Amino acid sequence: MTTTITVANQKGGVGKTTTAVNLAHGLVLEGKRVLLVDLDPQGQCATILGLKQESGAFNLLVAEEPLNQVIRLTDRANLSVILGDKKTATAQTVLSIQRAPISFTANKLLPAASSDGLDYVIIDTSPSVGELQEQALWAADNVLIPCATDYLASDGVFSIIATLKKIRQDFDWKGEILGILPTFFDDVTRESKATLQDLHKRFSGLLLDPIHRATVLRECAVEGKTIFELDPNSRAARQYGNLVQLVLGRGAFQ
Ligand SMILES: Nc1ncnc2c1ncn2[C@@H]1O[C@H](COP(=O)(O)OP(=O)(O)OP(=O)(O)O)[C@@H](O)[C@H]1O
Numbered sequence: 001m002t003t004t005i006t007v008a009n010q011k012g013g014v015g016k017t018t019t020a021v022n023l024a025h026g027l028v029l030e031g032k033r034v035l036l037v038d039l040d041p042q043g044q045c046a047t048i049l050g051l052k053q054e055s056g057a058f059n060l061l062v063a064e065e066p067l068n069q070v071i072r073l074t075d076r077a078n079l080s081v082i083l084g085d086k087k088t089a090t091a092q093t094v095l096s097i098q099r100a101p102i103s104f105t106a107n108k109l110l111p112a113a114s115s116d117g118l119d120y121v122i123i124d125t126s127p128s129v130g131e132l133q134e135q136a137l138w139a140a141d142n143v144l145i146p147c148a149t150d151y152l153a154s155d156g157v158f159s160i161i162a163t164l165k166k167i168r169q170d171f172d173w174k175g176e177i178l179g180i181l182p183t184f185f186d187d188v189t190r191e192s193k194a195t196l197q198d199l200h201k202r203f204s205g206l207l208l209d210p211i212h213r214a215t216v217l218r219e220c221a222v223e224g225k226t227i228f229e230l231d232p233n234s235r236a237a238r239q240y241g242n243l244v245q246l247v248l249g250r251g252a253f254q
């Protein structure tokens, strides 16, 4: 069975791509077969993996290329990718003009992913609201919401929860929220600690263990490496490793 996890938050720069890539690679290191799909026109999954951007998402969604033509195998065994670039923004426009059904992206991706025997499809999304983001959420069995522990963090979480409620009501979405992942946590600053407490109060059952602010995660993008490659002994690797275990059902919610 293939499990689809969409990483989303309408707020920008909260660690969505960092989380999607490291979760995907972490699952691969646990022996799973994973497809990472970049649905953000910024195309930054490629950057973190040290690959060149490609129009994979556009070619799948608009040029109607079959899944096996847009998937790239990577030199990380069992990690395949559909990369994105600025043409993904064109795909977004086309889908909205065509009034594509909310199931459009799921139907393009998931039947083939499932018959290929993939264990996980991880979808990275852009920090905006639109057809493609809604389709990516609708495709998800689980939605993971990274959320920077800074002022007004909960606003972004409330908006995505509202979007999920809407697609459950209007389009019979069957998925669940996997959790809210506090990111950029800094246990020295009052703002970060107060935000984490506030998130606990508002979303207690959904809050996952935080990922600390870590320069090494920024370096990953520069080096084109995941945290498990660049610094597997770091706290950041341990924290993303815990997220991987949670997804595998071996971890516990707080
Ligand atoms: N825990 C962290 N500590 C320090 N830097 C981080 C952390 N997580 C991510 N970063 C860095 O912060 C920047 C934004 O992260 P990322 O690109 O993952 O966010 P995003 O939510 O995908 O952004 P966007 O909304 O633009 O797609 C990147 O430079 C990334 O390397």
Ligand SMILES: [Mg+2]
Binding pocket: 016, 017, 018, 040, 042, 044, 125, 126
């Ligand atoms: Mg991103």
